[in-house]
Amino acid sequence: MIDEDLLAQINRGETQRTEFKAAEADAAAIGRAIAAMANSGGGSVFLGVGDHGDLLGLWYSQPAHIAR
Secondary structure, rough: OHHHHHHHHOOOOOOOOOOEEEEOOOHHHHHHHHHHHOOOOOOOOEOOOOOOOOOOOOOOOOOOOOOO
């Protein structure tokens, strides 16, 4: 998809086939969303997008158990 297509899909909001997950979503919540989409015939999960279509972005921190 190109940028315009992504923004258009986000602007349409969440549906049965489109799910938004904010950056704070944990792995279990993301996994449940992916499993639900797979079990219902497919869809899209957008990470870093708020419930109302706000583009929040993603950020990552170094896990404590990995030495720098």
